[in-house]
Ligand SMILES: Nc1ncnc2c1ncn2[C@@H]1O[C@H](COP(=O)(O)OP(=O)(O)OP(=O)(O)O)[C@@H](O)[C@H]1O
């Protein structure tokens with residue numbers, strides 16, 4: 713097995729169209745570790761993941777996986793690298809017309825010629841890891857939000873990928889399921905010590921439970937990159953607010969849209985018969 717892949721961002725600008733979301737980022741997520749990406753909503757966490765997966769191309773700069781620039785690779789090599797990534801999208805991203813088992817097996821049916829028997833066996837194993845073995849033949853619409861998320865994780869794990877990318881694996885889960893999800897990530901890490909895991913999260917309890925390395929995004933930049941313990945001891949006011957869950961406070965604003973549209977509200981309520 714080759715060495716675990718570092719993920720390196722070198723002077724990367726990321727965004728959409730003309731809008732820059734993250735500006736001139738240089739940071740390394742260490743291979744073989746669990747890194748957590750923290751930051752406020754809309755701060756660019758999912759955007760950062762999209763650039764690791766190669767779904768979005770940097771506006772400038774380079775993203776290197778195991779020293780290789782995704783966008784400088786021939787199409788065939790890019791496909792090979794993508795195959796080595798397990799991705800849990802923020803909403804699970806299950807295909808509605810396929811059963812849970814078919815969804816989970818998708819990376820295997822798409823990329824290999826393995827017969828259905830062994831695929832089904834591996835799928836049931838992964839589904840039992842996430843507590844869904846009894847739901848293999850359900851359709852996604854028959855699952856709860858948290859179950860969809862766990863099915864998404866089973867799919868991300870079905871190939872035992874060297875690189876696992878999770879977007880908010882615990883959001884929307886009750887505290888017990890969230891803790892189980894953390895356990896699963898730690899368990900995967902134990903089974904596959906070379907696995908590099910990146911987990912985007914708002915959930916500090918979860919980050920504290922799983923992360924070796926933490927980066928915090930703020931104002932289009934990296935506000936922190938380092939060990940979790942050092943972050944805990946930080947006296948940076950923003951990081952402290954983040955860690956201690958202190959709200960931003962109500963900014964005084966003259967945006968007229970913040971004022972209650974009283975007249976219109978009355979009309980709407982009348983129209984609704986309230
Ligand atoms: N496909 C897209 N096209 C255009 N703009 C986008 C797109 N996806 C995200 N954005 C913008 O990029 C910014 C960062 O979004 P992103 O989804 O990366 O945030 P996030 O940190 O993941 O937030 P959350 O915690 O709410 O998931 C936002 O301002 C958003 O409007």
Ligand SMILES: [Mg+2]
Pocket residue numbers: 757758759802879
């Ligand atoms: Mg997001």
